[in-house]
Ligand code: NAD
């Protein structure tokens with residue numbers, strides 16, 4: 338029996354992600370938690386004739402604990418989104434506390450669950466989550482993931498457009514680093530299948546579009562929030578891989594923002610980048626993150642420059658999260 342939880346289930350990402358998880362044959366029970374509207378969202382989804390049993394919880398009567406109790410996987414898209422002119426870091430003040438509170442509940446009632454953090458700024462909220470879990474004595478780095486899949490999805494889509502390939506085909510583009518602006522590093526030299534190269538005159542614009550794809554959506558939504566539908570797809574894609582791998586399916590790899598020293602193969606990447614939290618392609622298995630793939634060995638000169646800019650900003654974001662977890666205001 339697999340119990341999945343979505344915390345922030347009534348929001349722009351939460352609702353379509355809840356729909357996708359309700360349709361997932363790997364999920365037996367789906368608990369929806371939010372500070373508003375979960376009874377309605379749960380009632381609506383409960384009429385769908387797929388197998389997952391739906392429940393909805395609000396904070397009253399310790400609803401957070403009831404929702405998360407004994408969960409196998411907890412996905413967190415709770416928190417405010419950007420408006421035009423904001424950076425993801427501008428969300429820190431509000432979202433840091435929201436994520437901290439939710440992880441405290443998870444640590445208490447579902448310490449063994451996979452935890453997938455979507456809430457921004459991911460570069461800081463994942464370190465906060467790790468510190469909270471450590472303080473409660475239940476941190477398993479192989480089970481804590483910052484969801485950066487949307488960067489990979491965007492890179493796949495934009496590369497397919499340039500390369501004249503069908504989107505949705507078997508194109509893999511590793512994107513590493515963090516999840517904001519220059520901390521997002523696409524490795525176009527490692528596109529699979531091999532043989533696709535990005536023309537020099539399109540390279541900078543393509544890097545920029547992957548790094549600032551989120552801003553493209555924020556601008557187009559014009560004050561109504563940030564990416565929700567593409568994020569629900571990306572979050573579902575990652576969660577489904579985690580669940581399939583937990584059941585024993587092999588060969589499932591997806592980049593994710595993890596605590597590298599705690600993942601096999603991650604220590605040397607952390608030493609090389611100077612960042613303990615970093616996204617690289619992760620091989621998933623029954624224990625979660627089974628292996629971090631070192632893709633830094635054969636990167637190009639241009640990618641090295643991107644990586645330098647990435648690690649400078651990312652280190653500060655990580656420190657900000659760790660500091661907050663130890664000294665909340
Ligand atoms: P939204 O405002 O539409 O939804 C957020 C939901 O969180 C709301 O329903 C709200 O009630 C709920 N919430 C707030 N505090 C909560 C708490 N303490 N417990 C439970 N629920 C709580 O926002 P959205 O568009 O769904 O975005 C959510 C977050 O995801 C934002 O921080 C956004 O920046 C981030 N995001 C991340 C990625 C990524 O790639 N990782 C992509 C898109 C958006």
Ligand code: LMR
Pocket residue numbers: 418419425457487550551552554555563564
């Ligand atoms: C994204 O990449 O779309 C998200 O991180 C949301 C945002 O603020 O851009």
